[in-house]
Amino acid sequence: MQYDVIIIGSGPGGYVSAIRCAQLGLKTAIIEKYKTFGGTCLNVGCIPSKALLDSSEHFHNAAHTFETHGIKLKDLKVDMPQMIARKDDVVAQNTAGITYLFKKNKIDSFEGVGSFVDKNTIKIAKADGSSENITGKNVVIASGSKPTALPFLPVDKKRIITSTEALNIKEVPKSMIVIGGGVIGLELGSVYARLGTKVSVIEFLPSIIATMDAGLGKELQRVLKKSLGMEFLMGHKVTGASVKGKTVTVTAQNSKGEDVTVEADYCIVAVGRTAYTEGLGLENIGIKTEERGNKIPVNAHLETAVPGVYAIGDVITGAMLAHKAEDEGTFVAETIAGQKPHINYNLIPGVVYTWPEVASVGYTEEQLKTNGVKYKSGSFPFKASGRAKASMDTDGFVKVLADEATDEILGVHMIGPRAADMIAEAVVAMEYRASAEDIARICHAHPTYTEAIKEAAMAATANRAIHM
């Protein structure tokens, strides 16, 4: 065998796994079909979307809050090609970083489509038509996901687009329809709404970000409507779309069964992502994917039905998140090296990078009710936080859910300024099985947004929040 481990796909699952394998002394190869490493996350996902979210947030603040801060600006304009160029530069810096890390860790990288010849032999089909075979004792499939398509709504990649094209629009559209009030729809919808686009979100369910604690979606919808003028067509089932010139017309049915028509310059289809397994040759080693979502089935060690073949990240069950893929990459590397790693799937935080940001970990109130768990709940609104008043970020709240009998924290759900960074405190606390009182008694710097977590914990402990 040439290699101890061959990894197919260089997203956050694959590249982290490769580096951890190399650190553990395993001879490692990685195969990526695109020219740059980093997968969806670095090239067309987490990183470029956050770059545009940051740029658009600066513009929105300059246009709407600077004057209140006593800063006057004249002739404020968006230079969209420059905004996109900066985003591309951020992506290039990150993908180049992975190339550097592969070299540093002596990982052999191959460009091409990897497919199974047998369970130890991978054929690499290259862009010039040539191919080469490499062999390995273990193979890790980290092939990721692609946007889910609606069969009745073909994406033309010009006017009806996915998140990938939405990261490259070189103008500020006058109007935009977003199908799907999930994470992608709300983050990319926010980017354009902040730049002045009239954004209409069409969502099938009665709530946006419906898998998170119900209070979060309600508050986020209220704030996005108020601060960005976003329109929400809830409980609407999209039935079709057509393009005429520069106009997209989307048809939907509302909850009363009435037909509704919405027109806009662009339509982003963001109705979830599907595991990507095309071209892997799974049939050659007898791996069958699940009917729903096309996921590769794995056991508790993330090993497929074929011994020595593992799968991680978006291509297997669970949250489709970069940090989940990374942790699974490490998990598989350590398993192959003979260690006994562990992932607590209940403590993978979820974040939505809107403003205010939304972040969550552990059980939602809805899940605790369904599971019949007796719990206490404590909330603290940012409008009562001195730090939030100073920055004028007073929308949102922190909610701490704790076991009624033991006071152990079971879930933390927040919407507010810098919630994406603050959720780490809750994850650490819950990983160490802290009680709400533990957080309530730990000193938090003043003035910080984190004091809202302490206050919510105090409210959960004995209804003893100080500042409300």
Ligand code: FAD
């Ligand atoms: P991927 O990142 O999809 O990587 C898979 C790689 O495998 C790809 O490069 C692909 O080309 C390659 N590949 C596939 N098949 C083959 C083959 N046969 N041969 C060779 N190479 C192959 N998650 C977060 O946690 N935070 C965020 O802020 C966030 N923002 C996002 C924003 C957007 C717009 C999108 C679309 C996603 C976002 N995500 C975010 C989700 C995140 O990108 C994914 O969960 C993550 O990238 C999954 O990692 P992965 O390694 O499983 O797969």
Ligand code: NAI
């Ligand atoms: P999603 O699953 O978050 O949301 C899709 C939404 O579309 C759901 O609310 C669903 O009810 C709705 N929907 C489905 N079919 C519909 C229809 N026909 N008409 C109207 N609405 C419909 O999926 P999304 O936003 O595409 O994101 C995909 C994945 O990418 C997510 O799993 C997420 O984890 C990941 N991601 C994570 C980010 C983060 O961590 N900040 C950012 C962006 C993406």
